[in-house]
Amino acid sequence: MANELEYQAAVLKVLGDKTRLAIMALLKEREYCACDLLDFFDMSQPAISQHLKKLKALGLITETRRAQWAYYQINEASEHYPLVKAVLGFVAYVCDLPGSTCD
Amino acid sequence: MANELEYQAAVLKVLGDKTRLAIMALLKEREYCACDLLDFFDMSQPAISQHLKKLKALGLITETRRAQWAYYQINEASEHYPLVKAVLGFVAYVCDLPGSTCD
């Protein structure tokens, strides 16, 4: 495990985007399909799809396909889940999105 | 504090670089001057200076000038220090650098 730090930096980098961090904060509560996530953001469908792809590429989330829907969930089996969990512990809630109850 | 998440993403983004994360891991142990940090990395002096600038811009580190040296330290008074501390808790040690004792 020569360069753990490099992987950790990659994880932080992928979390270091407003949209992806918000997606992770949402998935922390429960799974969502891509279409549901789309509703939270003022952004095109491909944009969300590409963010999900990056999170999946690092193994931070998993995808479950049921019928025509792709459901995403936090990958608790990830090697980096402890770090992800710790980070998400600081992301109180998603306040700047339609579904939010904060303010 | 409408969009805490955006600031947190910015913090994670700045930590999401191998060099900056290593710098933070070093500063976790003790303060260093810029010249000492330079020795750890196979990189130009301006490159390190610019990384330090980014860390300082977000308030993650502080700078103390003594004589001709600029000493840097983790800013424990930062609003984001709890997040930073938690993240650095996962960065065991800096293994890919000259001064490292791991492997």
Added chain:
DNA sequence: GTATAATATAATTATACGCTTATATAAGTG
């Protein structure tokens, strides 16, 4: 089968990033 809904991929574009070299600034030394 066609039509529609959900999702992914491809191509493009503008901007941000991380590095370099060159130069500037500031402090200590003789």
Added chain:
DNA sequence: CACTTATATAAGCGTATAATTATATTATAC
């Protein structure tokens, strides 16, 4: 003062990033 050391800033460059629009894929419904 000139000279060196430590550090920062400026300019330039190649690459990465995050978005867009357009198109492809996949599954369900009729």
